[in-house]
Amino acid sequence: MERDKLVYMANQIAKFFESAPEGARSQGVADHINKFWEPRMRTQLFERVDSGRTEDLSPIVLGAMPSIRRPAAPLEERASKQADEHAS
């Protein structure tokens, strides 16, 4: 069976921060995911957690969830592109 990549990646990050001083662990994971994960990856992570499928996720990842930015608006509303302005 194919590994669930997203869960695997999240847990891998948690593994690194596991050795960080207590209190900094979940924050480390959240900062890392906020910094490097594209919104659709974060969306998938939220979908999983929101639907309660958390059994494979490290507790540190779960602890990070409140600090992970929930992608709010779809991309179209976040940025405009030059092509649109030219088209009008």
Next chain:
Amino acid sequence: MSLIQEIDYGTPASTAEKTVTLTIDGNEVTVPEGTSLMRAAMDAGIQVPKLCATDMMDAFGSCRLCVVEIEGRNGTPASCTTPVAEGMKVSTQNERLKKIRKGVMELYISDHPLDCLTCAANGDCELQDMAGAVGLREVRYGYEGENHLGKEKDLSNPYFQFDPSKCIVCSRCVRACNEVQGTFALTVSGRGFDSLISAGTDYDNFFSSECVSCGACVQACPTATLEEKAVVEIGTPEHSVVTTCAYCGVGCSFKAEMRGEELVRMVPYKDGKANRGHSCVKGRFALGYATHKDRILNPMIRDHYSQPWREVSWDEAIGFAAKKIKDIQAKYGRGSVGGISSSRCTNEEVYVVQKMVRAGFGNNNIDTCARVCHSPTGYGLNSTYGTSAGTQDFDSVEDTDVILVIGANPTDGHPVFASRMKKRLRGKPGEEGAKLIVIDPRRIDLVKTPHIEADHHLALKPGTNVAMLTALAHVIVTEGLVNEEFVRERCEWDEFQDWAAFVADERHSPEAVESVTGVPAEEVRKAARLYATGGNAAIYYGLGVTEHSQGSTSVIAIANLAMATGNIGRRGVGVNPLRGQNNVQGSCDMGSFPHELPGYRHISNDAVRETFEELWGVKLDNEPGLRIPNMFDAAVEGTFKGLYCQGEDILQSDPDTKHVSAGLEALELLIVHDLFLNETANYANVFLPGSSFLEKNGTFTNAERRINRVRKVMAPKNGYEDWEVTQLLAQAIGMDMNYAHPSEIMAEIAATTPSFANVTYDLLDEKGSVQWPCNDQFPEGAPIMHVDGFMRGRGKFIRTEYVATDERTGPRFPLLLTTGRILSQYNVGAQTRRTGNVVWHDQDLLEIHPHDAEQRGVRDGDWVKLQSRAGETSIKAKITDRVAPGVVYTTFHHPMTQANVITTDFSDWATNCPEYKVTAVQISPSNGPTDWQEDYRELTMESRRIMPAEAAE
């Protein structure tokens, strides 16, 4: 334009600070102590005749042509071997000297063929010049006596020939091989009249000898004895342009010597600050790919990759691609397309690609091939020091006392820097060489090579770098070897204490991790003591550090070691990532990562984004985009549909080929912009022909942050430089982009990126090159970083817990496969496979220890099947004890090997950099290529069909 003639001062420059004043031919000259009379004369503009001397190596004093007279001294000393002294009065020309020189030349010429007019070196021959300089008009001895004429030429090297008849046995080639390259392949065999230059043993020719074809001997030869075959065939060049090699991250400067638009040869440039006049077989000779018949020069399109290609006009190809991009975005959303920039392209080209993606596509789905090599360097050095770059220049190695090489194979991957490193390791008369620690699963050449032997080779098991580095830190902390003064002054003290307590834990001791790393604890302790107490210690590392599931952790561990021992911020020390491709550093600097704008500034930073938004007239997305592996995942899931891929062969170079091809197959648009129909192009429906580095202007940034100019020496055979192609596409999707020259792009980079603020083409022309940061604080660049303080302020220590990779050996896959490269080939081989370099390496081989081979009934040269959890391939075996039992090794230069069918999709926790260096495998005897390899060959043939454009009525 004319041919650039570099001054040969005859002997190397002296580095002494004290100066000496003397008189040469009545001119007063002041030079550093230790300078030779020959060099001092040249400083005064007086060229003393010479044959055996050249400033790339130490004086030898054999030809007796450079004799001079010194007032108050007897005889006629050789000016090359005589150092200057205060108040000396020297004559370089008088009746006695003239007579001696003429006599010497007369003897040389009496045993030299007089075929100057038909000789390849005609007009570029020092022997010819000297015969003229000394006024030789006749040879009284005649030419009938015993001589060396009519000897057979050695044509075995693909790029140069050796004609012993023309040899004057000045031994410049031998000394170049020893002193400059450090291979010691050449020797003078015989004595007196029987003296001959010999490569290897009596039975060898140049090809079969240890010669690595670096070209140093050819460069050194004052006659036509060692001559480029290209010069023999074409003739001598008439003009030259200084440019930068497009192979590895060393970034050597070369003179491209031309005749019209034809490249005659590449000659290493002495003023090049990365290479100091040296070269390797790739940069010096492997240029044939630029004019290879496989190069695609016309744009091509097709609706689906199963169809044959259709050659079309640039307009049609660009229009087709732009329409597809718009259609895909309209249908699947703005985030459904992206781009990959190339570490082989210029800074300006990379900048333009990321600009098109961010401002034109309107998302941040831009990544670069550094993802699969040095992205962990970015993460690790940024976290600890505050910026993603090597801390030193290459010259720094000259002041190093202890060199620690981990996960790098410089003699193959970075050969010109390796030669400089070897020079320092050998030392010189009266000056001991640097000590050497090698941490590598394989016995790389550097471990034992002529006149060099590693003090410690820690042959660890693949995948255990973090355990090893943390054990080294354990020894340094617990044995009291920390440079506390440095740490207190320069680093966060609390974090240091936390880290020190962490590494001091008994579970990190060399004894505790011995069972994991497989390296005897005492050896680790000795290496740690040497690194911490041996003087200036410098770490050099490569992809053997980064391409692991803990790649970023290893980089952090390296940074920790250097801080703890105070080995940062001055010459001779530092942390030096050896970059793989010519412009990996530059492509990262230029904002190729999906989360960073140029200059390593996060996309969520409003102020930085506003700088670009104002200039580009668009609003930018503030969220990070997809990284390359995420792009493949999203493509398979169906949310990513279009990709512009410039100068990278992701199908061959990225791990887990089957997953990559599944991703590429799922795309509706794949634009490949390249010199060749590479493996990725099998799945493309738009092909935009690229230009070679000889055909464009721009800059490359090498591993020491050095920004070097790339200069156009011929018109692009495909019609456009690569930045122009990207600009055409950007215009077609509606962007207002109108650069007329790459210098305008650099001006925009400088205007937006503080670390490049002072960089201009004028400054680069004036200085030759500069190392960023180059701004008001460092107006001429910064050879050494973190001199007065770290870029981030205070250095940050971070704990590095070893976590074993999930890629484990077991009963089904008991061996560990690790990968690397070889001197003669480069990366996926797209360039070097299309040059004479294939004579050295025409296929990838699997290195296997005799013990493992015997157990499986495998003999040297047998086909073996190589299987992992990801896939299988077949490859020929090479039995060697370079690898330890339980470890096998191969290169990935040839597409039919498909080594990446075997590698898994495990990756670095922080950056998704693939874990190329550890794959659990099994091998078994085999009859030949696997079905998959055969099918793939067919697919490739099928996919490369081209229908020529229909002629217009």
